[in-house]
Amino acid sequence: MARVRNSGRRGGGSSGGGGKGKGKGKGKWKMPASVARKQQAVMANVDQVTGERIPKSFVFSRGKLPTTLRHLQQDLRKLMLPYTALKLKEKKRNNLKDFVNVASPLGVTHFLILSNPKSLPHLRFAKSPQGPTYTCQIEEYALAADIANSQKRPRSPAEIFKNSPLVVLSGFNGLGEPFKSFVTFFRHLVPAIDTETVKLSTCQRILLLQYDKEKEIIDFRHYSIKLQPVGVSRKIRKLMQNNQVPDLRDLKDVSDFVTKAGYGSESEPDDEAACVSLASDIDKLNRASRKSAVRLQEIGPRMTMRLVKVESGLCSGDILYPESVGKEDVAKKGQEDEEEIDDDEDMIELGDGSEDESEDED
Amino acid sequence: MxxxxxxxxxxxxxxxxxxxxxxxxxxxxxxxxxxxxxxxxxxxxxxxxxxxxxxxxxxxxxxxxxxxxxxxxxxxxxxxxxxxxxxxxxxxxxxxxxxxxxxxxxxxxxxxxxxxxxxxxxxxxxxxxxxxxxxxxxxxxxxxxKKLPDDPLGPILSAHKKLVAAKLAEEADEHKSKGEARKEKRIAAEKGHVIPENHINNKEKMLIKVATQGVVRLFNEVSKRQTRKGLNPSRTKALGREKTLSVPSNQGQKGQASSSFSKHIGKDEDEPGWAPLRDTYMLGSKLKDWDKVQDSDVAKQTEVPLDNFSDDE
Known part of the structure; x- marks a missing residue:
C-alpha cells in the first residue's frame, strides 16, 4: 500500500507529506488509503489514485439463453473482472432501461449483452447511457472450460483475475469508421495503463482482438501471461517456485543438480521475440536484472465474431454501419493495399496517463 | 337355353x-x-x-x-x-x-x-x-x-393387426419427431459452439504470436519508461543518498546499479512487501535511511516529470 502511495507520482502531495517520520508516516499513509476507501464507497467509479473514471461493465443477456451461452456469459464476466458484476442477477422482466438506470449510480459504463436469436448468438458491446452499440455475431465460440479441457495443464489461478486484462487490438489499422470507433471502444473498456507507473506484475492477462481482413472476422482470445526467466534450467526454476527441497538421491554431488541436463524440453530455445527485460521484479524468478520470456496460455473464452451492426444509441438510434457496407468495402480495399506494408502494427493501449495498479495493493 | x-x-x-x-x-x-x-x-x-x-x-x-x-x-x-x-x-x-x-x-x-x-x-x-x-x-x-409365430403383435385378427400396426407406426413417428425436435433444439442451443482441438493449430499459434508481440512491446515500453525514470534517483543517489524502500519505478535502476551481491540480497529481503513486516524493519541505521528515502522520493517525484518531459520532447 505504501508503495503505491509513494510511487504514484500524481499522488505526490499526500505521500510527500507522509515522508516526515516513520511512525507518523505510517499513520499518514494509512489515512489516504482509508479516505480512498471511503471515497471508493461513495464514488466507486473513480480511480483512487488518479481520480479518473474507471470503466465498469455489466455482462448480461437479453432473452433466454441456452446453457452453453450462459456459460459463455459467465466466462465473459470473468474476463471483465475486476470491474464487473460477477454475479449479476437478471430477471426476465428486466428491460434494458432497468440496467441503464442501475448502471449510472454504480458507475457502470459498458454493457456486454448476449442474445440468442434464431440465426446465431449475438454479442452487443455498448456504452451505457448514450451508445454506441456494436453488434457482433458470434460465429464460433469455445468456453473457457472447453479450452481448459483441451489443454494438458490448464492454468488459471485466481490471482490473475484481480487485475484488468491488457487489450491488444491487432489488424484494425487503416480501417474505416466503424472499426475505428470499435477500437476506441475497446481501448476504453478497461482502465488505461500508464507505462511509467504500471507494475508489470499486474499485467497477467491479455485480451486479443485480431481483425482478419479477408474473412472480415474478429478473433477474440483471452490469454494468461506467464513470465519465465531465460537461461535458467528447469530444475532451478522449479526449486525456486516450489520452495521445496529437491530430490537429490540420485546425484553424487550437489553440482550435478545444477549442471545435469534435464529433459529435452528445457533445451528448447527461447524465442528471441518473446524475451523482455523487465523494468521491475515480478516474482522471485523474474527479476529486473534478468531477461524473461513471455509465455501465453489461453484461458478462454474464445470467440470468432463478425461485426454486423453499429447503432449510434444504446441498442437503438441511427444505424451507422450496415448501411454503408458497399462503400465500406470499396474503401477498405483501397486501404488494404496501402496497409499491407506495415501490417502487423498492434495497437496497444499505452500511456493514457491513468493508473490501474492501485487495486492489487489492497 | x-x-x-x-x-x-x-x-x-x-x-x-x-x-x-x-x-x-x-x-x-x-x-x-x-x-x-x-x-x-x-x-x-x-x-x-x-x-x-x-x-x-x-x-x-x-x-x-x-x-x-x-x-x-x-x-x-x-x-x-x-x-x-x-x-x-x-x-x-x-x-x-x-x-x-x-x-x-x-x-x-x-x-x-x-x-x-x-x-x-x-x-x-x-x-x-x-x-x-x-x-x-x-x-x-x-x-x-397351431403354434403361433413370434409376432410382436400377438395373435390378433388381421384387421386389428393392421390397426395396431398403424397405431404403433404412428406412435413411433411421433416419438421420432419428438426426438428430432429435441435434437434440433439442442443443435439450435449449441450453434456456434465449437469444441477446440487438443493441439494448437497454426491460426492459434499466429494469434498467440501476435498477442505475445503486444505484451513484449508493452513490457519494453514500460521498462524503457521506468528505467529512464529510475535513472533520475540514481543521480540523487550519487549525491550520497540511499534508498531501502523498494519502489517499482526504482527497481529497474537498481537492477542496473546493483553491482554488489549483498546489495542484491538486501533488495530481495525488501521485496516481500510492506516495510513494517520485514525483518529488518526499524533495525539499525535503516531508520535514518527511511527519512532520506522519502526525501529522495519526493525529490524524484518532483524531478521526474520534468525530466521525462525533457526526455520526451
Missing part, C-alpha cells in the same frame, strides 16, 4: 385333352364310360332326355363332391380311386360349371318328385351336416393346436 346348349362343347373340349393323360393312370374303364356319357350328354339336344340321364350321374357327382367337400383328408383315404376319378370329373365339372349348376337344381326338382332319389339326397344332407360338424371341430382343434 341357348346359352346352356352353347356352353357344353368347350367343356367337353376342355375335358377331352385332359382325359388321355389320366386315363393311362386309371386302370379302370370308368373314365371311358364317363367320357362316353359326356359325349352322350353332348350329343342329344332333347331337354327331357338330358334332364333324366344326367340327373342320376349328376346326383352321384354331387354326392361325391359333397363328400369331398365335407370330408377331411384323413377319413376318406379309404377309396382314393373314386376320389381321383371325381377329381378328374371335378375338372370337367368345374369347366362346365355353369352347365352343371343350372342343371343340378332342375335334376333335384325332378328327384324330389321321384321318391328313391330324394331319400338318397336326404341321406347325403345328414351326413354332410355331421361331417361338417366334425370338420369344424377338426378345423378348430387344428387352429387351436
Amino acid at each position: 341357348a346359352a346352356t346348349v352353347a356352353a357344353p362343347p368347350p367343356a367337353a373340349m376342355a375335358a377331352a385333352p385332359g382325359n388321355p393323360h389320366k386315363r393311362k393312370k386309371q386302370p379302370k374303364g370308368k373314365g371311358r364310360g364317363n367320357t362316353g356319357k359326356n359325349k352322350k350328354l353332348k350329343g342329344p339336344d332333347d331337354a327331357v332326355r338330358r334332364r333324366r340321364k344326367p340327373s342320376s350321374k349328376f346326383i352321384k357327382l354331387l354326392e361325391k363332391r359333397a363328400r369331398d367337400y365335407n370330408s377331411d383328408d384323413d377319413e376318406e383315404v379309404d377309396h382314393p380311386p373314386p376320389r381321383r376319378q371325381h377329381a378328374e370329373g371335378g375338372d370337367a365339372a368345374v369347366d362346365g360349371d355353369d352347365n352343371d349348376d343350372q342343371e343340378a337344381p332342375s335334376s333335384e326338382e325332378e328327384a324330389s318328385s321321384s321318391g328313391d332319389e330324394s331319400g338318397e339326397e336326404e341321406k347325403a344332407a345328414v351326413t354332410r351336416f355331421e361331417q361338417g360338424c366334425r370338420a369344424f371341430r377338426v378345423a378348430f382343434t387344428k387352429i387351436m393346436s
